[in-house]
Amino acid sequence: MTATEPLKVAAIGAGGIAQRNATETARSGAATIVGVLDVNMKAARDLAGKLKARVFASYDEVLGSPDVEAVLLSTPHDLHCEQTLAAARAGKHVLVEKPLATTLEDAERMIAACRTAGVQLAVNYSFRYLPKIQKAKELVREGALGDITGIQVIAHQFKDLGYWMGARSTSPDDWRSLKARSGGGFLMMNVCHTIDYLYFITGMRGTRVYAEYANLASPGDVEDIISVSCRWGDRAIGSICASSILRGADTAEERIWGTKGTLVINESGLSMYSTRPVDGKRPGRLHAYRTFPDVSWTAAWVRDFVTAVRTGTTPPVGAREAWENLAFLESAYASLTAGPVTIPECPQW
Numbered sequence: 001m002t003a004t005e006p007l008k009v010a011a012i013g014a015g016g017i018a019q020r021n022a023t024e025t026a027r028s029g030a031a032t033i034v035g036v037l038d039v040n041m042k043a044a045r046d047l048a049g050k051l052k053a054r055v056f057a058s059y060d061e062v063l064g065s066p067d068v069e070a071v072l073l074s075t076p077h078d079l080h081c082e083q084t085l086a087a088a089r090a091g092k093h094v095l096v097e098k099p100l101a102t103t104l105e106d107a108e109r110m111i112a113a114c115r116t117a118g119v120q121l122a123v124n125y126s127f128r129y130l131p132k133i134q135k136a137k138e139l140v141r142e143g144a145l146g147d148i149t150g151i152q153v154i155a156h157q158f159k160d161l162g163y164w165m166g167a168r169s170t171s172p173d174d175w176r177s178l179k180a181r182s183g184g185g186f187l188m189m190n191v192c193h194t195i196d197y198l199y200f201i202t203g204m205r206g207t208r209v210y211a212e213y214a215n216l217a218s219p220g221d222v223e224d225i226i227s228v229s230c231r232w233g234d235r236a237i238g239s240i241c242a243s244s245i246l247r248g249a250d251t252a253e254e255r256i257w258g259t260k261g262t263l264v265i266n267e268s269g270l271s272m273y274s275t276r277p278v279d280g281k282r283p284g285r286l287h288a289y290r291t292f293p294d295v296s297w298t299a300a301w302v303r304d305f306v307t308a309v310r311t312g313t314t315p316p317v318g319a320r321e322a323w324e325n326l327a328f329l330e331s332a333y334a335s336l337t338a339g340p341v342t343i344p345e346c347p348q349w
C-alpha cells in the first residue's frame with residue numbers, strides 16, 4: 001500500500017443514499033468500491049453492476065476479505081453501532097452515514113472500539129464541503145461578524161407518507177418513522193446536517209437546549225415538528241424552528257449574526273452584511289454570493305478521509321465532531337420532559 005493508492009472500500013447498504021455515496025466514492029479518485037453488501041440482494045447486484053464491483057454474501061465475508069480496507073455504512077441508524085464495532089474488530093476503517101448512532105452510549109462504544117483497533121472513523125456530514133458553507137466559514141474567520149451573538153435556523157419541508165415508508169428507496173422500509181430504529185425524526189434525520197455545519201462555520205458548540213416537539217401528522221412515533229431554544233458557546237442565543245409537515249413553502253435558511261455583521265445562508269446562496277471591510281467588500285452594505293463551483297461534497301469528504309487513513313491524521317468529521325452533534329440531538333430530545341438541558345462536554349479521549 002502506498003500513500004496515494006486508492007482506499008479499497010466495501011459499500012454496506014445499497015439503498016437511497018448509497019447510490020450517491022458509492023458512486024461519489026468511486027469518482028473521488030481516492031477510493032474504489034470493491035464490493036457491495038445489502039440484505040436486499042437485487043439492490044446490491046444493481047449497485048455492484050453499475051460500479052463493476054462484486055456482491056458480498058454476508059457482512060462476515062466483507063470483514064474477512066483482505067482486500068477490503070474500509071466499510072462505507074449507508075444503513076439505517078440502528079445498525080450503525082453494531083456494524084462499526086464489528087468493522088473495528090476486523091481492523092477495517094469506517095465511513096458511516098449520519099448520525100453516528102442513535103444514542104451517545106452507542107457512539108462512545110463505537111469511538112472506543114475504533115481507537116482500540118487503530119482504525120479511522122468519520123461521519124458523513126459532508127455538507128461542510130458545500131462551497132457556500134466553506135465561504136461562510138471563511139467570512140467568519142476573517143471577522144465579518146465580530147463576536148457571534150445569535151443563530152437562527154428555519155427548516156420546513158413536506159414529507160409525505162412515502163418518505164416515512166421508504167417508497168423512494170431501492171428497499172422500502174419504515175425504519176425512518178420508528179424512534180427505536182431511527183433515534184428521532186426530522187431533527188435527527190435532516191436538521192442534524194445544519195447543526196453540524198453551523199458548528200463548523202462558527203466553531204461554537206451548542207451548550208444548552210430546550211425543545212418542544214411532537215408527531216402531529218406523520219406515521220410512526222418520531223417528531224415531524226420541533227422548536228428548539230439554544231445557547232451556543234457561552235454567549236450566543238438562538239432557535240431552530242423545523243417541521244416536515246409544512247405544505248407549499250419549503251424553506252431552509254440560517255442566520256448567524258454578531259457585533260459586526262450578519263450572514264444569511266439559504267437556497268439562493270449566501271449573503272453578508274458587515275461593518276468591516278471583509279473579502280474586499282464595501283462595509284455597511286449587503287453583499288450576495290450567488291454562484292459557486294459545482295463540486296461533489298461527498299467525494300471531497302472521502303478524499304480527506306483517505307488522506308487521514310494514509311497519513312494517520314484526524315479525519316474530517318471524526319469522533320469528536322460526530323459526538324458533539326449527537327450530544328446536541330440527544331439533549332434536545334431529552335429536554336421535552338427534563339426541561340432545559342446543559343449539553344454534556346465531549347470526553348477527553
Ligand SMILES: NC(=O)c1ccc[n+]([C@@H]2O[C@H](COP(=O)([O-])OP(=O)(O)OC[C@H]3O[C@@H](n4cnc5c(N)ncnc54)[C@H](O)[C@@H]3O)[C@@H](O)[C@H]2O)c1
Nearest residue numbers: 013014015016017018037038039040074075097098169171
Ligand atoms: N448524507 C445525506 O445527505 C443522507 C441522505 C439520506 C440518508 N442518509 C443516511 O443514510 C443512511 C441510510 O439512509 P437511506 O435513506 O439510504 O436508507 P434506505 O432504507 O434507503 O437504505 C438502507 C439500505 O440498507 C440496507 N440494509 C438493511 N439492513 C442491512 C444489513 N444488515 N446489511 C446490509 N444492508 C442492510 C437496506 O436493505 C437498504 O437498502 C441513514 O443513516 C440516513 O440518515 C444520509
